[in-house]
Amino acid sequence: MPSPGLLYRLQARLGVNSSHHTIRGCLAPTRTAKLSGNSRRNYSTPVLTIPKANVYRFGDANRATPVFHDVEWTIHPHESWAVVGTGSGEKSALFDRQSDGAHRQMLTGHLRIHPPPPPPAGLFPFLADSKTQNARDPHDCVALVSFANRRAAGGAFYDYTARYGAVREEDRVTLRQSMFPETIDDLKAQTRMALAAPATDRVLFAYLVDKMGLAHLLDLPRIALSNGQTRRARILKALLAKPHLLLLDEPLTGLDVESRATVLAILHELHVTSDPHIVLGIRMQDAVPAWITHLAVVHDGTVRTGPKAAMLAYKAQLSAAAAPADDTPPAQHAPLGAPVVEMHNVIVAYGPRTVLKDVTWTIRAGGRYHLQGANGSGKTTLLALLTGDHPQSYTQRGARQLRLFGAPRHETATRTLHARIGVVTPELADAFPRRAPGMSVWEAVGTGFEGGFVPLGPAGVGLDIGEAERARRVARVREVLRALGPLAWGAPAPSSSENENKNENWDTETARFAALRFPELPAGEQRLVLLMRALVAQPPLVLLDEVWSGMDGRMVRAARAYLRGGGIGEGQAVVVVTHLEEEVPWGVGEGVVRVLLRGGELREG
Numbered sequence: 247m248p249s250p251g252l253l254y255r256l257q258a259r260l261g262v263n264s265s266h267h268t269i270r271g272c273l274a275p276t277r278t279a280k281l282s283g284n285s286r287r288n289y290s291t292p293v294l295t296i297p298k299a300n301v302y303r304f305g306d307a308n309r310a311t312p313v314f315h316d317v318e319w320t321i322h323p324h325e326s327w328a329v330v331g332t333g334s335g336e337k338s339a340l341f342d343r344q345s346d347g348a349h350r351q352m353l354t355g356h357l358r359i360h361p362p363p364p365p366p367a368g369l370f371p372f373l374a375d376s377k378t379q380n381a382r383d384p385h386d387c388v389a390l391v392s393f394a395n396r397r398a399a400g401g402a403f404y405d406y407t408a409r410y411g412a413v414r415e416e417d418r419v420t421l422r423q424s425m426f427p428e429t430i431d432d433l434k435a436q437t438r439m440a441l442a443a444p445a446t447d448r449v450l451f452a453y454l455v456d457k458m459g460l461a462h463l464l465d466l467p468r469i470a471l472s473n474g475q476t477r478r479a480r481i482l483k484a485l486l487a488k489p490h491l492l493l494l495d496e497p498l499t500g501l502d503v504e505s506r507a508t509v510l511a512i513l514h515e516l517h518v519t520s521d522p523h524i525v526l527g528i529r530m531q532d533a534v535p536a537w538i539t540h541l542a543v544v545h546d547g548t549v550r551t552g553p554k555a556a557m558l559a560y561k562a563q564l565s566a567a568a569a570p571a572d573d574t575p576p577a578q579h580a581p582l583g584a585p586v587v588e589m590h591n592v593i594v595a596y597g598p599r600t601v602l603k604d605v606t607w608t609i610r611a612g613g614r615y616h617l618q619g620a621n622g623s624g625k626t627t628l629l630a631l632l633t634g635d636h637p638q639s640y641t642q643r644g645a646r647q648l649r650l651f652g653a654p655r656h657e658t659a660t661r662t663l664h665a666r667i668g669v670v671t672p673e674l675a676d677a678f679p680r681r682a683p684g685m686s687v688w689e690a691v692g693t694g695f696e697g698g699f700v701p702l703g704p705a706g707v708g709l710d711i712g713e714a715e716r717a718r719r720v721a722r723v724r725e726v727l728r729a730l731g732p733l734a735w736g737a738p739a740p741s742s743s744e745n746e747n748k749n750e751n752w753d754t755e756t757a758r759f760a761a762l763r764f765p766e767l768p769a770g771e772q773r774l775v776l777l778m779r780a781l782v783a784q785p786p787l788v789l790l791d792e793v794w795s796g797m798d799g800r801m802v803r804a805a806r807a808y809l810r811g812g813g814i815g816e817g818q819a820v821v822v823v824t825h826l827e828e829e830v831p832w833g834v835g836e837g838v839v840r841v842l843l844r845g846g847e848l849r850e851g
């Protein structure tokens with residue numbers, strides 16, 4: 247049953263009596279329930295308990311090496327926990343979806359705990375009904391929303407640029423409809439959306455939509471939402487399903503500074519009323535939110551748990567060991583060259599909604615730009631004009647309105663632009679083909695020469711390019727694989743049983759990584775491969791949007807060092823999009839130009 251805390255307060259405030267409405271989400275064993283006092287949760291029973299146990303993969307015997315050993319962990323209802331770990335592996339096994347698609351998360355019951363936590367509720371005592379001794383099904387009551395490791399259903403490539411153009415009928419589902427799917431059939435009567443939903447859901451919905459700043463977006467097609475808006479909507483949707491326990495992995499990734507504070511405050515508010523109980527996943531290098539009282543630190547097959555004050559030193563020690571301070575010397579700041587991109591009074595509007603108005607900006611060869619702006623301010627839209635993915639890039643037809651690489655945009659084929667611009671964006675990372683067996687790492691990097699999504703030619707580096715060019719490209723793929731491959735970030739290569747000897751030949755190690763299947767890599771490693779793909783052709787323009795997400799501290803450090811130390815040539819222009827200043831690989835003293843989008847307008851400096 248949904249807990250009464252926040253919902254009751256909202257109902258009282260809004261005068262809604264919900265006692266006659268069936269509640270969706272995590273139900274009592276009868277599967278229908280009324281929101282009434284007798285079904286309140288027991289606030290003294292632990293949320294989670296593991297009384298000293300090893301944790302195994304299903305199918306592994308007890309003599310096998312456990313995924314985690316000697317785990318001892320109890321979460322009491324009044325405590326606020328964060329799980330801390332590396333983005334690419336260990337936290338995932340505890341908390342998140344595994345990159346190979348096998349659902350092996352411990353907290354969602356996909357790993358075997360031995361000895362098992364005692365019945366009736368096992369891992370989650372608070373799901374047991376004290377009267378009937380029946381336990382609610384964790385499958386219904388425990389929800390996971392992960393922003394660390396997201397994948398498209400089926401793994402097939404999908405056209406992530408669809409949101410910029412005429413929205414197809416099947417993509418027309420609005421944000422409001424996506425929250426209340428039972429109403430989707432009636433596409434024409436959008437104003438009736440949500441009326442069919444139980445009153446309690448609508449009250450909670452109205453409250454959260456307002457708090458999360460999504461109210462003005464409700465009737466937009468869901469695919470039109472920006473990355474940060476989509477993330478807020480996913481959190482909202484998870485809350486509407488009213489789980490008893492919500493596991494939120496890296497929920498702040500991609501949120502602007504203001505939204506981070508808002509989302510954290512809402513999560514805290516819900517959490518203190520246990521409505522639902524929330525456990526956050528954060529990376530080793532992330533700050534711990536102030537309201538978190540306890541930490542579970544995942545490292546090297548162990549899960550150490552305890553009060554925050556006692557655990558912070560351990561976290562800091564692991565974080566420092568994983569990513570020692572950046573000691574790369576200041577980057578040389580070469581004079582800027584010729585314009586690569588020229589924008590004069592560029593406008594992008596969707597009907598009455600103007601997203602970019604009169605944007606004027608010149609990107610020059612050798613420039614390092616930090617593009618800033620709140621969620622929804624138009625950063626992705628701007629980048630999509632440069633890559634030619636945005637149909638309105640064609641409509642900027644004024645004499646000098648949009649010139650790319652010295653020519654008007656509409657005179658250059660989009661394919662040519664893709665070959666001249668190296669790109670990493672969250673949208674591309676989500677959409678990149680992962681259907682089994684998937685491309686090898688080598689092939690994925692090799693697609694960067696043409697900017698496509700299919701490996702071309704016998705060596706996977708391009709078609710009809712001649713022997714000399716093919717040899718040059720093969721050498722270049724090797725070079726980036728060496729520079730950003732596994733030994734650069736110091737992790738053991740994935741097939742660890744064969745790789746105990748870290749002194750192995752560098753090229754052998756790199757070659758092994760190159761042969762791995764892209765979809766089978768952990769999220770952080772996939773992101774690194776996509777960075778290699780963006781850099782391999784040494785294109786005149788590189789767009790790095792949220793490039794660090796999913797990477798652990800070692801990977802970030804290795805990639806930063808590479809970018810600063812020659813990975814980006816003097817003649818290449820780079821636009822970095824991030825909400826956090828410290829994530830830009832170069833400092834202002836090293837020539838970074840800040841560019842801010844606000845209210846559809848762009849300001850430089």
Ligand SMILES: Nc1ncnc2c1ncn2[C@@H]1O[C@H](COP(=O)(O)OP(=O)(O)OP(=O)(O)O)[C@@H](O)[C@H]1O
Nearest residue numbers: 470471472473474475596621622623624625626627
């Ligand atoms: N088809 C559309 N119809 C109406 N509005 C749209 C459409 N497509 C995008 N938008 C709006 O354009 C705005 C800009 O989106 P964009 O993705 O460029 O933002 P962003 O700055 O990249 O945000 P984030 O930091 O969240 O990634 C958003 O408010 C979005 O809702």
